[in-house]
Amino acid sequence: MSPSSTGGFLDRVLGRVKLGGWLALAAPVLAILFAAAITAIVLLITGNEPFATFGLMVEYGFRPRTLALTLNFATTYYLAALAVAIGFRMNLFNIGVDGQYRLAALIAAAVGGALVLPGPLQIAVVILVAVVVGGLWAGIVGLLKVTRGVSEVISSIMLNAVATGVGAWLLTPELLAVPVAGSNNIGTKPIPEAAHFPGIALVPGTQTKVFGFIVIAALMGIAYHVLLNRTVFGFNLRATGRSESAAVASGVNVKKMVLVTMLLSGAVAGLIGMPQLLGASYSYSLDFPTGLGFTGIAIALLGRNHPVGIAVGALLWSFLDNSANILDLEGIPTEIVIIMQGTIVLSVIVAYELVHRYRIGAEQRRVGRELAQNTAKPEGAAV
């Protein structure tokens, strides 16, 4: 077996293959530098001064208010990437996170607007509704896959479109929507103030509070790590992702795993809309953020499905998003940041691949060397 044939390229992209020590850090750092270089070239071509532009972004990005916003965006992104990562770890491409969180947020917002319960209890109910709706919507994908063999990529993309349609139908005045005061927007009935999730004044020097949900997001990251690495369920999930045939032979019920994993991924997806709903907008209206599921895919790739890696990726992504707002004022197109984000994802994937090849070769050399020292008979490493 040659080094390059161990594990699929996809396994490495999706982080099911571990990278050792400092190499795990070197890859993304190099990729970001590379992406910055590409962006600089694009800036030069479009007649802008790269270093001045980056300087502007850094200066604006580190203002207290921007930092608070960065943390808020990152909270949402983090949850989105976790939802995607759960599927990725066992080879399931839940492209439908987008539809799952939008439908979950809409129904949860409607329930929250209709109920009047003691504050914390109402928050719990809203979150629970979102988790259940997200999970069930993703469960359709899992059910189709295990009973009819439908690819989860296809069905989850389709269900995104269906979710958009269902959402548009639900968010009409006949059903769940009421006019938003002082605009021609419509949205669900606002959630009563007692059930607002309190913000935290985390960043000094600004009125902007950080979503209290950042705590829940951090707890979810820990739960994700513990579930995957310390439980039998997580072992089975990772084993299935690494080699489905070996998992089947070891007694894992792969169909059950597919279903449970989709339910879990969808349940986490249900949380994505919660920071915004319970911490800022308090209702689901036409301008509720969309497309977070796809941002989640990019960040899960960046962070190699590792809870800390995803956190770094989410912060970076969010920092770029927010610091870009200054560019408009200076007449520099903000799309430059989208180019940078795209280049980062692409170059990170390439960098991980290079590092992986290096690591496999290094490990085989190391095993060969150590065995040659310890035993008279040179037992060949995998050839």
Added chain:
Amino acid sequence: MREAAISTPTTVVAETAVELEGITKRFPGVVANRDIRLVVQRGHVHAIVGENGAGKSTLMKILYGMQRPDEGVIKINGTPVAFRSPEGAIEAGIGMVHQHFMLADNLTVLENVILGSEPRKAGVAIDFAAARKKIKEISDAYGLGVRPDVLVEELGVGARQRVEILKVLFRGARILILDEPTAVLVPQEVEELFENLRVLVGQGLTIIFISHKLDEVLSVADAITVIRRGQTVASVDPAEVTARQLAELMVGSELPSPQTRGETVTDVAALTVRDLTVRTPDGRPVVDGVGFTIHKGEVLGIAGVEGNGQAELVEAIMGMRPAEGTITLAEVDISSWSTLRRRENGVGYIPEDRHRHGLLLEAPLWENRILGHQTQKPNVKGPWINRAGARKDTERIVAEYDVRTPGIDVDAAALSGGNQQKLIIGREMSGDPIVLIASHPTRGVDVGAQAAIWDHLRAARAEGLAVLLISADLDELIGLSDTLKVILRGRIVADVDPCDVTPERLGSAMTGAGERA
């Protein structure tokens, strides 16, 4: 260009067809070939023997242009060459018959033979008539008996191999490399192959024959080169050497034998299979009404040409494949149990393909220790993985089963095949199994690991383990089994007494020739 390759030098510069001088090839972590020297005379069957992993295949890949040597010179008919790809080797008149056939089942023999080197008519259309004529000529000249217009899927293994040989001859090869050509053949087919080879060399072709089956090598080869640990250790004349001497040259020490000593079979049934039938999705039975009982302390061997239902039988017993019939484990009907429950209740499993079914290649050894035992101590505590317990037990397996590894944190992919297999066997033996399903337990492992694996199987049998042994190695089957059954097209067609059978007779039972073996 291809025509040019067929023509041999008119003046015979030397009788040497192939000469390798000081070939060295390094891979990460291992030197596959070191200073290899090899001289092959024209018109000889030259055997290259060595254990698995000795470097035979690498050497042949170098000669065939699939890999480039780091050092050394290759001379073909006295001329130094440097191949960049197999195309270069083909042009120089070298052809390779791979161990695993590279034929498309749904094409005819003719189509398979010309695939990739089609004779053209007026530059565009394929000239089938010319191709058919040429195939007939080659087939008649060398007595291959290949019929150009039958579908490959209708051919048996021996006939497919002759098609492969014809394929390289069609491309103008004068030097043929045969990589373990007898691995897939039963003894009768081996004899036929050897007849063909003698005709080929009689006509001036040269054959390089790679094998580790020494009796065959001694019966067919004109010259033998032994490779051990990547080096040529001896060139011998088959007339002046015995199989035993050859084996000792190969291994560099005493040869292990699979002989089982002592009677350990009890009359307590451990695994009983009744009327087991496995069907393909279109309803055709691939395992057809199979029944047997394995007692405690008994090794039941299943002999058969590969593809006669052995893999399906194993997967049905493991619960990985739906099946009809009953399976009883120590008097409990487990037919409806899941794979997990069967494993939990004492069925160990050494899968045929360790990379696909036995290991997580990109996971560390200690995680591989957990695989298949996810619900059992010492790997878990309730729903939690017990890292410390799993790691400690992996250390035990590494020590007891002599898994050569620098530690338990390296990935399984970094170990050699034999060490991977020893890890699997150690894992499956832990937790006191009642029954062990061992599918080709020593396939692709070196002689040292093979002997160790046989020892472990014998020791477990002595302690009362029931073993279902499926193997393509007839010596292994005869040597280890207490009871031997022959499977053919999904049915048990013969019971054989392993104390009183030769590989030849077993081979004829496997092809259905002598069902009363």
